[in-house]
Amino acid sequence: MQPPETDFGDDIAVPAAVTMLAAGRPLTPIWRNVLGGLTYRIGTDYFVKFAPRGSDLPLRNEAGRLAWAASYTPVPEVVSSGADDTGEWLVTKAINGWSAVDKRWDKATAVTAIATGLKELHNGVPVKECPFDWSVERRLEKVDRDKIGNPPAIDRLVVCHGDPCAPNTLLGPDGRWVAHVDMAALGVADRWADLAVASYSLSWNYGDGWEELFFATYGIAPDPERIAYYRLLWDLG
Ligand SMILES: Nc1ncnc2c1ncn2[C@@H]1O[C@H](COP(=O)(O)OP(=O)(O)OP(=O)(O)O)[C@@H](O)[C@H]1O
Ligand SMILES: [Mg+2]
Numbered sequence: 001m002q003p004p005e006t007d008f009g010d011d012i013a014v015p016a017a018v019t020m021l022a023a024g025r026p027l028t029p030i031w032r033n034v035l036g037g038l039t040y041r042i043g044t045d046y047f048v049k050f051a052p053r054g055s056d057l058p059l060r061n062e063a064g065r066l067a068w069a070a071s072y073t074p075v076p077e078v079v080s081s082g083a084d085d086t087g088e089w090l091v092t093k094a095i096n097g098w099s100a101v102d103k104r105w106d107k108a109t110a111v112t113a114i115a116t117g118l119k120e121l122h123n124g125v126p127v128k129e130c131p132f133d134w135s136v137e138r139r140l141e142k143v144d145r146d147k148i149g150n151p152p153a154i155d156r157l158v159v160c161h162g163d164p165c166a167p168n169t170l171l172g173p174d175g176r177w178v179a180h181v182d183m184a185a186l187g188v189a190d191r192w193a194d195l196a197v198a199s200y201s202l203s204w205n206y207g208d209g210w211e212e213l214f215f216a217t218y219g220i221a222p223d224p225e226r227i228a229y230y231r232l233l234w235d236l237g
Contacts, residue, residue: 008029008031008032008038009029010029012029012032012038014027014040015038015050015052015086015087016086017050017082017084017086017087017089018038018040018048018050018089021042021048021080021089021091022040022042022043022048025042025043026042026043027040027041027042028040028041030047031167035051035055035056036051036052036055037049037050037051037052037055037059038050038052041094042091044094045093045094046079046091046092046093046094047076047091047092047093047094048089048090048091048092049062049089049090049092050087050088050089051087051088051089052086052087053085053086053087053088055087058184058185059081059088059089059090059184060081060083060088061184061185062081062090062182062183062184063078063081063090065132065183065184065186065187066078066092066183068130068131068132069125069159069183069186072124072125072126073120073121073124073125073179073180074095074178074179074180075179075180075181075183076092076093076094076095076179076181077092077093078090078091078092079091079092079093095170095178095179095181096172096173096178097170097171097172097173097178097179098170098171099166099167099168099169099170099171099181100113100114100166100167100169100170100171100205101166101167101205102171105171105175107206107207107210108213109171109175110166110169110171110205110206111202111206111210111213111214111217112213112217113169113171113175113176113177114164114166114169114177114198114202114214115198115213115214115215115216115217115218116176116177116217116218117169117177117179117180118161118164118169118194118195118198118218119217119218119219120177121158121159121160121161121180121194122158122159122160122191122194123158125158125159126159127157127158127159127188130159130187130188132159132186132187132188133187133188133189134160134162134185134186134187134188134189134193135187135188135189136151136189136190136193136230136233137151139233139237140233142237143233143236143237144236147232147236148229148232148233148236149229151229151233152190152192152225152226152229154190155190155191155192155223155226156190156191157188157189157190157191158188158189158190158191158194159186159187159188160186160187160188160189160190160191160193160194161180161183161185161186161194161198162183162184162185162186162187162189162194163182163183163184163185163197164194164195164197164198164201165197165198165201165204165205166198166201166202166204166205166206167182167205168180168181168182190226190230192223192226192227192229192230193230193233195215195218195220195226195227195230196226196227196228196229196230196231196234197230197231197234198214199211199214199215199222199227200231200234202214
C-alpha cells in the first residue's frame with residue numbers, strides 16, 4: 001500500500017505513549033487535527049490516534065462507537081485504547097484505503113465516494129439498535145440558543161456519522177468508498193445533520209460547485225432550511 005498524504009512532519013515531537021505503542025516499528029505521521037490530536041501509522045498494519053491531555057478530544061467515546069458500528073458498516077477494527085497523564089490513545093487496524101482528501105483522487109471521484117459512503121451508513125446501520133445519541137436537542141444544550149432558533153422537524157432519523165467531513169471518508173484502491181473513520185460523535189439524529197455538514201465540507205476541501213454531484217449521488221434533493229440550520233449548529237458547536 002502506498003503511503004497516504006501526510007499533513008505534518010518531523011517538527012512535531014512524537015508523544016512518548018505513541019513511541020511505546022509502536023514498540024520499534026516505524027511511525028509515519030498522517031494527520032494533525034485542529035485541536036492538536038495526532039494520527040500516525042504504525043508499520044503498515046495499524047494506526048494510532050493520540051489526543052494530548054487537555055485537548056478535550058473525546059477519544060474514549062470513539063472506541064465503543066467503532067466497536068458497535070463494525071457489525072453493520074466498515075470502520076477500523078479497534079485493537080486497544082488507553083490513557084495516561086499525557087493523553088489518550090486509540091489503536092486500530094489499518095484499512096486499505098486513503099482519505100477522500102488525499103491528493104491522489106480527482107475531485108469527482110472523492111465527492112462521489114463521500115456521498116455513497118454516507119448513504120450506505122444511513123441505510124445500513126439500524127437506528128433501533130443504536131445506543132448512541134447525536135440528537136439536535138442534546139447538541140443545543142451546548143450552544144447559545146439566542147443564536148439559533150428552534151430546530152426544523154425531523155425528516156428521517158438515521159445513525160449519523162457525527163463528523164462527516166471529507167477527510168473521514170476512505171476510498172479503496174479502486175477509488176470507491178471503502179470505510180468511515182473518526183466516529184467519536186456517531187449517534188442517532190436527523191440525516192440532515194450529516195448531509196448539511198458533509199456537503200458544507202466539500203467547499204473547504206474541493207472548492208465550490210460540488211454539492212450538486214453530492215446530493216445527486218446520495219439521491220436526495222437539497223433541503224435549504226435544514227441545511228442552513230445544521231450548518232449553523234455545526235459552526236456554533
Ligand atoms: N484505521 C485506519 N485505517 C486507515 N486510515 C486511517 C485509520 N485511522 C485513521 N486513518 C487516517 O488518519 C486520518 C485521521 O484519522 P481521524 O480522522 O480518525 O483523526 P482525527 O484527528 O479525529 O480527525 P479530525 O481532524 O477530523 O478530527 C484519517 O483521515 C485517515 O486518513
Ligand atoms: Mg478525521
